[in-house]
Amino acid sequence: MKLQGNAAVMGTIQQKALEAVKRVGRLSLATIGCGGALLGAARMGQAQSAPAAPEGATQPNVLFLMVDDLRPELGCYGAAGAHTPNIDALAKSGVTFSRQYVQCALCSPSRTSMLTGVRPATSDVYVIGKHFRDTLPDIKTLPQTFKENGYYTQALGKVFHDLKHDDPRSWSEPTFTPPTPPYGPATMPAFLAGMKKLDAQKAAGVQFDPASGMPMFLLVPGPSWEAPDVADDYFWDGQITKQAINMLHEKGNKPFFMAVGYLKPHLPFVAPKKYFDMHPLAEIALPSPDVPPNDLPPVVLANLNEWRRYTDHRAPGKLDAQATRELIRAYRASTTYVDAQIGRLLVELDRMKLRERTIIILWGDNGYTLGEYGLWGKETNFECATRVPLIINQSGLAGAGKTCAALTEAVDIYPTLIDMCHLPVPAALEGRSMLPLLNDPTAQGKTAARSSFKWGDALGSSLRTERYRYTEWIGPRQRLEGAELYDLQADPQQAHNLVNEAAQRDLKNKLQAQLHELFAPQGLKKSKPAVATKANAQ
Numbered sequence: 001m002k003l004q005g006n007a008a009v010m011g012t013i014q015q016k017a018l019e020a021v022k023r024v025g026r027l028s029l030a031t032i033g034c035g036g037a038l039l040g041a042a043r044m045g046q047a048q049s050a051p052a053a054p055e056g057a058t059q060p061n062v063l064f065l066m067v068d069d070l071r072p073e074l075g076c077y078g079a080a081g082a083h084t085p086n087i088d089a090l091a092k093s094g095v096t097f098s099r100q101y102v103q104c105a106l107c108s109p110s111r112t113s114m115l116t117g118v119r120p121a122t123s124d125v126y127v128i129g130k131h132f133r134d135t136l137p138d139i140k141t142l143p144q145t146f147k148e149n150g151y152y153t154q155a156l157g158k159v160f161h162d163l164k165h166d167d168p169r170s171w172s173e174p175t176f177t178p179p180t181p182p183y184g185p186a187t188m189p190a191f192l193a194g195m196k197k198l199d200a201q202k203a204a205g206v207q208f209d210p211a212s213g214m215p216m217f218l219l220v221p222g223p224s225w226e227a228p229d230v231a232d233d234y235f236w237d238g239q240i241t242k243q244a245i246n247m248l249h250e251k252g253n254k255p256f257f258m259a260v261g262y263l264k265p266h267l268p269f270v271a272p273k274k275y276f277d278m279h280p281l282a283e284i285a286l287p288s289p290d291v292p293p294n295d296l297p298p299v300v301l302a303n304l305n306e307w308r309r310y311t312d313h314r315a316p317g318k319l320d321a322q323a324t325r326e327l328i329r330a331y332r333a334s335t336t337y338v339d340a341q342i343g344r345l346l347v348e349l350d351r352m353k354l355r356e357r358t359i360i361i362l363w364g365d366n367g368y369t370l371g372e373y374g375l376w377g378k379e380t381n382f383e384c385a386t387r388v389p390l391i392i393n394q395s396g397l398a399g400a401g402k403t404c405a406a407l408t409e410a411v412d413i414y415p416t417l418i419d420m421c422h423l424p425v426p427a428a429l430e431g432r433s434m435l436p437l438l439n440d441p442t443a444q445g446k447t448a449a450r451s452s453f454k455w456g457d458a459l460g461s462s463l464r465t466e467r468y469r470y471t472e473w474i475g476p477r478q479r480l481e482g483a484e485l486y487d488l489q490a491d492p493q494q495a496h497n498l499v500n501e502a503a504q505r506d507l508k509n510k511l512q513a514q515l516h517e518l519f520a521p522q523g524l525k526k527s528k529p530a531v532a533t534k535a536n537a538q
């Protein structure tokens, strides 16, 4: 794929692309791989010429930056080749959590757990198609708690996954979702034609793509990456940044909880060309290891087809070095694009003198394998998929500028934010406040972080302790499909599964007992009952 140029005619083409997108506004996030640029009508506010003067609010604001599929591929996490100056600056004046784990390495289940404060076993939300209100109709979400305590709450972009997964009672007004094209102007006509063709095939009863064998509903008629020469605001992340700035002007004078859900670096890895230019292809190192660990149960590798949804990667087989480098560069370019949008927003926050009384939190909803183990995507219990960036920034934090290596979980975010804002604690929370770690990043963390991933009838329950990761996969009729044990001190890349080694039997038994203690025995589907009645009770 060649980089696209011809910015001179962009205005007309962009307009045509946008009109076409509006005509097919029925397309969903699922259609383009959660790339929800084609949602309903936007409610675009108008930028104001002068910042609103802050008045009287004593409660800290919360600016929650959620970045889709962002693994710690950031300068502040020591990632070679990352170009993320704005997030790095945020880390310099905040606390960077180096071992933050999501409870399910998949967009909606991960966000549901974090935003409800309970684990997937409690909400039974392990898959994208399920809404937590169906199982927990009266649970109080994180933004809902802020709203009910006098905050103005707003979501922009991908927060509760998409509008089908949204939770209107959490927000003071409807979620902002701009109808932007998922690809550049040159690619949009083929994409839209491809959508029509897919619709016709599905209407004719075709369930699987004859060429690739992929289910039709998963196919995206566009490439996995693209670098069109367009302005930042052509795409979703620029648009929501623009609207977030508008919201600061309109609502910045009252306590607010604003969640800004950036869509990149989720596939397709599409970003304006200038961000690709910051990542020379020759500087991209190939992933290592590039083969799966030994002795994996087949279910671990069953669901990793996300990148095969796109037109350039449908053929089976391993990616060659060139294609691998191109995809990694595109992921990094998409990340740099998001970093630039975050920079725009934070500059405005500073200009309006709101930084001093705003908690800024940056979080990735799941990690990502970028060719490690030969895999592209999340949907596993590997460190690559479960470990995410978490930065919490507030003026006056004792631990500012430091890295906290304590084990923390995404389910801890809810109690932390209400602890920082002195709000009442809902009874159902299953995490614990990280405020002690914000004040002293060397303080004791959890003994273990838990993650789960469900594929079909099999559930993988995983424990991350100080040194090890142990995972069990339970299939139908409680059958153990397999297990994984990694020594992350000796083998940080998870290249060697030790679970069948006789010398590790005692260690395996100990970790297995710990896992069974934390996950209940019925297929490991139920967590221990939540006992937390205070934010830091667990």
Ligand SMILES: [Ca+2]
Residues within 6 Å of the ligand: 068, 069, 070, 106, 107, 266, 365, 366
């Ligand atoms: Ca995600």
